[in-house]
Amino acid sequence: MTKKRSLQERLQDGPVVCGEGYLFELERRGYLQAGTFVPEVALENPEALKQAYRDFMNAGSDVVLAFTYNAHREKMRIIEKEHLLEPLNRNAIRLAKEVAQEHPDEEALVAGNISNTNIFDPEDPESKETVRTMFAEMVSWCKEEGVDFVNGETFYYYEEAKIALEEIQKQDLPAVITLGLMGENILRDGYSVEEACRLLQEHGALVVGMNCFRGPETMQPFVEKIREACDGYVAALPVPYRTTEEHPTFFNLPDGGCSCHLPTETTFPTSLDPLYCNRYEIASWAKEARDIGVNYFGLCCGASPAMLREVAEAVGQKALNSKYSPDMQKHFLFGDDESLKQHNLEYRNKA
Template sequence: MKRTLEERLQDGPVVCGEGYLFELERRGYLQAGSFVPEVALDNPQALKQTYRDYMLAGSDVVLAFTYNGHREKMRIIGKEDLLEPLNRQAIRLAKEVAQEHPEEEALVAGNVSNTNLFNPEDDDSKAAVREIFREMTGWCREEGVDFVNGETFYYYEEAKIALEEIQKQGLPAVITLGLMSENILRDGYTVEEACRLLEEQGALVVGMNCFRGPATMQPYIEKIREEVNGYVGALPIPYRTTEEHPTFFNLPDGGCSCSLPTETTFPTSLDPLYCNRYELAEWAKEAKETGVNYFGLCCGASPSMLREVAETVGRETVNSTYSPDMKKHFLFGTDETLQQHNTKYRTKA
């Protein structure tokens, strides 16, 4: 039998592949802007392959791609009638891929996220948010997920509502918060205070995801680790955010010579601002030493980046056989059988 999330956390680091939103847009199957996961219905094989790529790169979890697949987003694009089919299909595809794992069946996680509807001063919005989470977590239970990932909440109270609705379904909860540039959640809680409260209320894993790259997320992860007793999750974006620009929403590109169709590099012009895989490995090493238990990368991540993180925290992945090995490269290799008239030019190429 496959181990539960809690059993895996007890045994060591757990890796969760995320970042489908940007990856599927990059592959040509999702529209930037609305960022609704219609791919589950329009191109199910593309979604399955994406799930598969992240799983083989080291993810212990196949996260059902229902991020932004909630009633408010579906209303905006005029497709509320597809809400339930989309959610159920995304989970069913995730389950199919999870069963393909050649070593141990991967966990399947349902997914709820920030609704962009929550208003702390509007009780009607709170009721609407609760209903969104109620129906989505209900489909998660009916489809047999192993746990539910609630993510990218920038209001503590919205995260709390999500946790309550997950618990009503009898499912374990991973709750991660998205911290914008104010460095505090929008309803006034510090991220570490919110994580402590969510842990006290029964979340299995608490932490942060999205918005911030390793450099501007890690200091807050350390605060969370000091504040909570249980499992901590960290899933940054793979971009070079800075203290001046702590999120990717307003990250500048000083080297761009063309005019952009958007006000900022977000979301379709971030390419030159990536961390490389070795920077991500350095972060993963630091995060592990901090005491992080649940690792991943969020928007912008590729499978090769995730594999680097997984290997850094001590995992050999299915696709580690394809990890870089430059010994036989014609120019930079060290194999004695290489043509030396090529290797002597390695510093001049």
């Protein structure tokens, strides 16, 4: 096995792919509740979580991201399970390390994960200290469990992202910090996303960029601004949905073709299925992002391993399961192999 390189070494060598999207993927697989979106799967169904980690790693992820998104003290308080906070965090990391060591070529990186708390209030100093304490304990567990770096993600306040970065730095760990941009096209404390990323990079983040909320179509223009504003490594991890200028995030995407009554006012989060990008749209976006100089690639909520494999292959990597990438040569209707039956090929347009 090749000696395990650090995140910075891999970035220096070329694109890094990070599999995200466990939240929706594990809900689809039946191991997580939509709405609360708390990753109790790390304790209740650890083998299911390991398989999700494994599937994304085999699809080309260089990183096994510990599934601790929403596993912070506030979320655990809301579901009245604060006593499970530390064991959940630690077990999610330990499972990630087990899977990372399975990689046959080079052990995958393991990343800790902290995220938006939904309690940060720029006008409330007490909320800032509460957030800092929440991040500090989670990052300390990351350090003790031996992660390679910490991913701080989906921040829609610059100041909350900066607090996350500071707490990661206190533990002497590399930081990837990505921002979630709402439909106002500006962070909620008034910063443009490119200015926030520039400042975070100046304060020591190894990688800065965007994740979640926006699909490729409505994220890419802002990623380009970040790339222009920042000298270092830039990340882009959109959701795989067809967001538009009119509906730039997946929170309010309409489905004009739906004939049934939805249980929620919006298609988010459980009725987004018809609004997916196809895998070739995802690949096209990844090539575009690569061409403008993005370094750290992935997909967020809604991603599947097959979609992530498209990203990895589009940026020039071969995934462990690339041998299962589509190949229509021998399909009985749509192939072009000489061994196929001519009468079937002639029928293809009528099928």
